[in-house]
Every structure is written in structure tokens, then in C-alpha cells.
Amino acid sequence: MDEKWCLGCHLCEYYCAFAQTNEKDMARALKDRKIAPRIQVEDSGNVHFAVSCRHCKEPLCVKACITGALSVEDSVIRIDPDRCVGCYTCVLICPYGAIAPAIAGATAPEGGGLVVQKCELCLQNKMGTPQCVQNCPNAAIVYEDRG
């Protein structure tokens, strides 16, 4: 993420929310619904930037998870919704604020039973590749494995 190029358009948030719905048409999927994207743009004066899970090499959230619901799979931090009880320990420990309680009625996959949510690089939805990266109009968001 390079804040020099971020316009603060928030499109990434819409593409993220849309990706989670597994629907075909964005307008229909998101119209009149509250969106709860896993990437969030922070705006402060002229500065804009998007924050999502950094997939840390030393992931505090995974280490702190009290149930084992968070784990690293092929360098991506995943949530097993079946084992998450919503204690929010991960929310309390992520230094970037990149894990959030899932909001009932917002754009989570229907019946997903999700209690917390974070970016899983669109591996957990039908898209399969990060939609925020793909649809950022100014290419401010990139996906790179920095080892």
C-alpha cells in the first residue's frame, strides 16, 4: 500500500465487501446494505491510505488466539469460523486494527456464522485473488510477498 497514490476513493472497501457476498452484480449485492469491508481506508486531511491484514510473519493474532481458530496456511492468516467463539483477543492484539468483529446484517457471506473478520486475500470467497488490488484505480494497493 503506497499512500502517495491513494486517492481516498474507498473503492477498495466496496470491492472487498462485494467479494464477500459471492454475488455477481455489485450494485445488487450492496444496494441498501451496510458494508463491512476487511480493508479500510483511513482519511486524515489530505492523507489517505488503506489498511488490511499484513499477514505478519510473526502474527500476534495467531499466537494469541485462545481456541486455535486462527492459523497460518501458506503464508496467509486464515480464520476457521467453526472454531472461533468471538472472544476478540485477536481484535485486542492486532497492532493495525485489521481484525474486527463481524457485524450482523452487514455484507458477510450468508449464513457464514462469522464472528470476527479479516482479510484472507479473497481465498475464502469465490474471487480467489485480492479484489482490492485488482480494482484499485491508481494501483496504490499491491500484493507482494516480501519474504
Next chain:
Amino acid sequence: MRYMIIGNSAAAVGAVEGIRRTNVRTDSGREILLISDEPRHTYSRPLISYWLQGKVTEEKMRYRGLDFYDKNGCILLPPKKAVRLDADRKKVFLAGGRELDYDRLLIATGSSALVPPIPGLETVEHAFTFMSMDDAVALRKILTAETRALIVGAGLIGLKCAEGIRESVRSVQVVDLAPQILSSVLDETSAKMMQDHLEKKGILFDLSNSVDRFDQNRAFLRDKTQIEFDALVLAAGVKPSADLVKNAGGRVGRGIVVNDKMETSLPGVYAAGDCTESLDVSSGEIKVMALLPNAYMQGECAGVNMAGGTASFTQAVPMNAIGFFGMHALTAGVYTGETYVDQDQEHYKKLFYGGNHLNGVILINREEKAGVYTSLIRERTPLDTLDFDLLCRQPGLAAFAQTGRDAILGGVL
């Protein structure tokens, strides 16, 4: 190299993963020996109340998958208590007489319930502690829709138990010496919010009070009232299980004394988790921080060092994420210094700061980006390097200087 771990819970699992990330398993096999007196696959201890509540099955309580021991080259011995350690001869003795050799040993024995010596306790037919799956199973066995439960202790464990059984019993009454609930976690205002919420869910509180004595199913309280009950749960605190190290001549304060590498004063012996005491960086005090995240991270650090790598764990802070019936409290650090407060009926935020540092935070129903605060506390970030006013109102990375943010978010290549 023969690694031995006494314990099979969060700190032990952390150590296994720490050993294996440093020293990839060789074909020669299963060099990690795990000893535990609990007859179970590793499970998430905090979930015992969720199990009572019917929110998780035993299967869902597994802290790691069924292939965990195989995958990591571990042998979990049949359940037995380790009763003695001889650090000079590098031997551990199990109940029943078996003796085992090790090259590197980790003590991950956790904590046990502190049972107050209340007169007449031995006359109570159904008395429990609430520390293990066995405890939860025993408790569930005797609970009926008619049970009147009495819980001694309004701390995390007592209240989790209260939540776990509330819907399946007739009444739940909680007695505590302190004038507020969760006295080691919340301040007065947030405790009151949580108490109101719990009372709405039908839990009864008797605070600033204590049990003087029991006579079978009757408790006689300090204020001369009496409570009749069918099941008693003692949740008056925990104490580190440090005897193995203590009796072997190792240094023990309130918990086992360890350095940054998780080494005890005994050569070749490490300790991690609830059985240790460690430096709380937010207050500068040595404390027992009986919390799962610390247990895992200490265990992992010990494991890396046991396997010949280098790791140190220097960022322990008290940290609690606790929810009851949908109301969540997130807290971290120590509650000293100047304060910033933002509250309404259902939300509460209180920050404690001073000496250019954030010391502590209490949040009720204000989860958003809470970790940004915790991180400032853990890292001891100088507050004059960021926009603290903005941060008080709105936790986020916007409050950081751009260079700091670039380091986190990637920036220009």
C-alpha cells in the same frame, strides 16, 4: 536431542511449535516428549464455560488438530503426574515411579485453583473448582433446572462459569470480597456496567461480602446472612504450579522465576505460561499474568531457545478480552496516570497515560481497532511521536507519522 515438556496446554503447544520452527523434524523421529496429568488431546481451557453453555462441542475445543503430535514428532505419554525433578541428573520422576531422561526440559504446568480454607468446606457435598474439562464435566453431571448455584469469586473464571451455567439452572449467586466484579480487570465504572448487564441476565451478586463458613448446603456470610445452595464453585483465584522447580532448588517467587529466554535458574530447565512470573512492561512490576496469549508466546520463545535458536520475550502485558452474554470488555496494561474518558450508556473508553507512554486501556463495547492501543502499551511507543489527541478519539494508523506508517504498510518500493 531429547526435549521434554511437562504440560500439554497453551505454553506446551507454543514450545512444540517453537522447537519445530527452529529445528525441523528429522526422520529420526519423535524427540519431543509431552507429560500431562490431564487425559486429553490438547484443548482450549477457556472454552470449558462455552462447553457448559452448549456453544462448543468437545471436538471443537481442540486447541490444535488431531494430527498435531504426529506432525510435530511428539509423544504424548499416558496421563501421569510428574512428581519430582532432578536437574543435576536431568531426570523427571512420574507418579508410580517411572523415571525419564531429558536433555532440555520445559515446565509448562500452568496454575491451579486457589481454594480458600473456609471452615466446613469438607461438609459441602457438591463443591467444584473451574479449571479443567474434568471440572466442567463433573459440574455438568449434577446440574439440573432446579440447581441453585453459589459461586465464590467474581473474577474472570467465576463469571465465565456463571455465564456457562446460567441458562441451565434455577439460580446463580456470586459472592466476592471486593466491592466490584472483575476487580483485577476493570475499573469501578466499567465493572458496574458489566454487573448491570449480568444482573439483567439473571445473575445475582453479593459483593463486599464473604463466606465465613459452610455447613453442608448452607453458606454463612460475613454480614450474617445465609445462602442455601445445591452446587458450590470456588473461583477465588489461581496459583502457579511451581512445586517441581521449587523442590528441585530452583528460584521461585510467586511463580517460577525466568529470564527473557524463559530459562529458570536450573540449567537446561525452561518454564513458560501460568506457572511463571514475569515483568509486566506496562507497570514495571513482576507479576503472574495467567493469560493464554502470554502462555503461548512464552512457550514459543522457550521452544526456540531449547532447540538452539535465539528468542526473547520481553513484551508481556496484562491483557483481557472478556465477554459475557454479548457485552465485551477489552483491556490492556495498567490503570495509572492521567485519563481520557469517553462514555455513554452502553459504551466506555478509558485511556491511562503518563510519562510519554500509554499505560492502559479499558474498552466496553468499543472493539474497533483496539489493538492499536494495546500495541502502544506493549511497545512503549513515545507518545510525542504521534498525534495522541487524534488517537484518543479514533484509534488508527492515521495518528502515526508517515515514516512509521510506511514501514507498516509497505510504502514505495
